[in-house]
Amino acid sequence: MILTLLSYDIVSSIRWIKERMKKHPITxxxxxVLALFSVWLVTEISNTAVRIQNIPTISPYRxxxxxxxxxxxxxxxxxxxxxxxxxxxxxxxxxxxxTVNLYLERVLREIVYNASLFxxxxxxxxxxxIITGNYFPITLEYYVLSITAMLLGTICGxxxxxxACYCGAIRYLGMMAxxxxxxIAYVVLEKIAPKYFPLLLLFSLFLxxxxxxxxxxxxxxxxxxxxxxxxxxRLFGRNVIFAKDLLLRVREKDIVGSSMLIVFIVLAxxxxxxxxxxxxxxxxxxxxxxxxxxxxxxxALAIEFVIPLMAIIGRERRTHWFLxxxxxxxxxxxKGKVMARLLLAPIMAIVPIPLCILYSFPLELIVLVLxxxxxxxxIFSAIGLYFGVKHPNLEPESDGNPEIMTMYAALILCLxxxxxxxxxxxxxxxxxxxxxxxxxxxAADMGSLALYLMIEYSAEWADKIxx
Amino acid sequence: MLKxxxxxxxxxxxxxxxxxxxxxxxxxxxxxxxxxxxxxxTTMKICAGILRPDSGRVLICGVDIVKDPVNAKKKIGYVPxxxxxxxxxxxxxxxxxIARSWSMGHDAEKYISLYTKRLNMLDALDDEIGSYSKxxxxxxxxxxxxxHRPSVYILDExxxxxxxxxxxxxxxxxxxxxxxxxxxxxxxHIVSLxxxxxxxxxxxxxxxxxxxxxxxxxxxxxxxxxxxxxxMRAVG
Numbered sequence: 001m002i003l004t005l006l007s008y009d010i011v012s013s014i015r016w017i018k019e020r021m022k023k024h025p026i027t028x029x030x031x032x033v034l035a036l037f038s039v040w041l042v043t044e045i046s047n048t049a050v051r052i053q054n055i056p057t058i059s060p061y062r063x064x065x066x067x068x069x070x071x072x073x074x075x076x077x078x079x080x081x082x083x084x085x086x087x088x089x090x091x092x093x094x095x096x097x098x099t100v101n102l103y104l105e106r107v108l109r110e111i112v113y114n115a116s117l118f119x120x121x122x123x124x125x126x127x128x129x130i131i132t133g134n135y136f137p138i139t140l141e142y143y144v145l146s147i148t149a150m151l152l153g154t155i156c157g158x159x160x161x162x163x164a165c166y167c168g169a170i171r172y173l174g175m176m177a178x179x180x181x182x183x184i185a186y187v188v189l190e191k192i193a194p195k196y197f198p199l200l201l202l203f204s205l206f207l208x209x210x211x212x213x214x215x216x217x218x219x220x221x222x223x224x225x226x227x228x229x230x231x232x233x234r235l236f237g238r239n240v241i242f243a244k245d246l247l248l249r250v251r252e253k254d255i256v257g258s259s260m261l262i263v264f265i266v267l268a269x270x271x272x273x274x275x276x277x278x279x280x281x282x283x284x285x286x287x288x289x290x291x292x293x294x295x296x297x298x299x300a301l302a303i304e305f306v307i308p309l310m311a312i313i314g315r316e317r318r319t320h321w322f323l324x325x326x327x328x329x330x331x332x333x334x335k336g337k338v339m340a341r342l343l344l345a346p347i348m349a350i351v352p353i354p355l356c357i358l359y360s361f362p363l364e365l366i367v368l369v370l371x372x373x374x375x376x377x378x379i380f381s382a383i384g385l386y387f388g389v390k391h392p393n394l395e396p397e398s399d400g401n402p403e404i405m406t407m408y409a410a411l412i413l414c415l416x417x418x419x420x421x422x423x424x425x426x427x428x429x430x431x432x433x434x435x436x437x438x439x440x441x442x443a444a445d446m447g448s449l450a451l452y453l454m455i456e457y458s459a460e461w462a463d464k465i466x467x
Numbered sequence: 468m469l470k471x472x473x474x475x476x477x478x479x480x481x482x483x484x485x486x487x488x489x490x491x492x493x494x495x496x497x498x499x500x501x502x503x504x505x506x507x508x509t510t511m512k513i514c515a516g517i518l519r520p521d522s523g524r525v526l527i528c529g530v531d532i533v534k535d536p537v538n539a540k541k542k543i544g545y546v547p548x549x550x551x552x553x554x555x556x557x558x559x560x561x562x563x564x565i566a567r568s569w570s571m572g573h574d575a576e577k578y579i580s581l582y583t584k585r586l587n588m589l590d591a592l593d594d595e596i597g598s599y600s601k602x603x604x605x606x607x608x609x610x611x612x613x614x615h616r617p618s619v620y621i622l623d624e625x626x627x628x629x630x631x632x633x634x635x636x637x638x639x640x641x642x643x644x645x646x647x648x649x650x651x652x653x654x655x656h657i658v659s660l661x662x663x664x665x666x667x668x669x670x671x672x673x674x675x676x677x678x679x680x681x682x683x684x685x686x687x688x689x690x691x692x693x694x695x696x697x698x699m700r701a702v703g
Contacts (some may be wrong), residue, residue, distance in 0.1 A: 005613055096505075134543075178598045225577070240564055240567045240568050243564070243567070244556070244564055247555075247556055247560065248553060248555055248556065250553050251555035251556065318550055318551035319552060319553060320517075321517055321545075321547045321550070322552065324469055324515075324516060324517040325516065325540060325543065326540065326568045327536075327537050327538070327540040327568060327569060328568060329537060443506065443675040463519075464519070466517075466519070467684065
């Protein structure tokens with residue numbers, strides 16, 4: 001039974017991939033090119049880190065820990081979306097099968113998916129090594145540790161998503177217990193001896209029994225939502241859609257998530273500031289700090305604007321009928337949704353400033369960074385909106401979130417546009433500061449124009465979407 | 468009030484509805500009856516402006532829904548087949564959104580109160596929609612369609628998920644709206660509901676309206692005593 005379900009899931013996924021490849025061959029090819037490029041980039045960065053010994057933030061074992069962390073986050077999100085919030089699970093739970101076994105099937109399914117992803121990554125890496133020569137120092141032990149990290153991350157992430165559905169103390173205790181192997185993993189890899197790392201897999205098995213036994217109860221909790229709010233609220237703003245989206249952002253704790261992102265970025269900036277960086281060449285030394293600052297801006301803006309705007313239509317898949325029957329212009333609807341998303345844009349724009357101050361940047365450079373962040377806010381929002389309306393994810397189980405291939409393409413496109421929109425004015429700034437700032441202001445104007453035009457075009461595209 | 472002129476719609480080459488011509492007159496309840504997958508919901512969605520027809524036109528009080536969707540939609544009250552709403556907003560907030568979208572003034576409060584009382588939703592109105600049962604969501608949608616006093620109602624299986632008491636209340640409300648002069652275009656696969664409520668009925672089969680007329684006319688055409696029997700004969 002378990003294997004039948006598992007094979008059904010795998011066959012469905014393969015069919016889905018085939019369908020996507022057939023439907024969007026260019027997007028798929030583009031995704032492959034980008035994947036190759038990313039692996040090359042990572043190997044180059046790793047090699048640079050090996051050569052420049054004084055960058056302590058990148059070490060081989062820290063990469064292992066990051067792999068575990070990545071798979072933990074991925075599994076937690078996927079189990080929540082694909083299992084705990086999946087109406088189709090009703091059918092499986094009604095079958096004469098114990099929930100312990102059903103849970104096992106979901107864990108195995110997640111392991112198979114993660115292992116496939118891991119295998120693809122490794123294949124590309126091997127391909128790179130063959131093409132470029134065996135220059136990347138990967139040992140057999142390193143591979144074993146990487147696979148262990150993938151498995152450990154999957155088990156912890158699955159367990160976290162189950163405990164996150166509970167209320168009260170059990171929720172927090174369970175989540176902390178689920179994350180415990182990850183904490184131990186860090187200590188083992190960094191402080192004790194990496195050879196003991198695989199033993200953690202045995203330790204993580206204790207995470208299996210309780211979530212497995214309570215699996216069906218947790219699923220029920222997720223599907224039938226509890227009313228967490230009772231009472232009346234005022235709808236803000238003249239635009240009805242803005243008012244609705246704002247209210248939803250508050251109630252769905254999206255605003256809390258955005259605030260946490262800001263705090264996280266600022267803490268990460270403090271960490272980076274505390275980390276000593278010594279660079280071999282003077283010219284690189286001049287650039288490395290502003291680049292670090294802009295990487296934080298990229299990260300914050302991509303998470304806050306690009307990814308959510310890519311879900312602008314997908315998230316409304318089931319409520320699309322409501323928007324379609326409102327006597328409102330499509331432009332008004334899109335504008336309202338974009339405005340609700342851009343609410344925290346002024347705060348996001350100043351997110352890189354603390355690091356600028358900590359690095360003692362001159363005032364004119366801080367102004368340049370601030371203007372560059374504003375430019376990126378407009379451009380990233382326009383790109384997110386484009387993909388959100390042109391390529392919405394209308395798959396029932398996706399919760400409207402952009403699919404990995406589209407998201408990847410959008411994020412790389414953002415990076416390219418960021419290089420152009422910030423790189424050119426920065427180049428001018430290096431020759432003439434005043435002119436550089438003016439060029440950046442001009443780029444910000446162009447960015448706002450791009451967003452304005454994108455809202456106009458999106459209204460037309462959105463009109464053609466049929467759910 | 469509602470005119471569909473030769474509408475056709477295909478999905479991925481598969482024709483869902485074809486050559487649909489129908490008219491819902493002022494103060495009339497028109498029911499579209501058909502089996503599962505006959506094309507009822509597609510027709511309703513096209514008439515409500517949710518789907519765009521491949522060819523043909525839909526006029527709402529003389530306004531083309533494709534050319535001037537905003538003005539046409541102002542005159543429509545729509546209830547979908549299986550409504551899904553925003554789980555994290557309350558019923559009252561949802562109705563206020565509707566009232567604001569249709570630019571209702573002080574009347575909004577009056578009608579919200581009136582219809583929520585009639586459909587026994589007053590107590591649950593300040594709860595999040597996510598905590599509602601299927602029937603409550605259906606009732607909320609019906610209230611949402613009623614409060615802005617539209618000229619045309621497009622109701623896709625309006626009594627689906629409702630208990631017998633509330634089904635009767637909804638039927639009464641629709642009769643009242645008819646008296647007010649509104650047109651009601653509803654779809655159903657429940658023959659008894661169509662018989663009881665509709666002035667005229669259109670039977671849709673494989674995307675085409677195969678017969679249209681009052682209950683009496685349809686019974687006479689197929690020489691039957693019940694609408695159910697006539698429906699069975701019509702769809703073969």
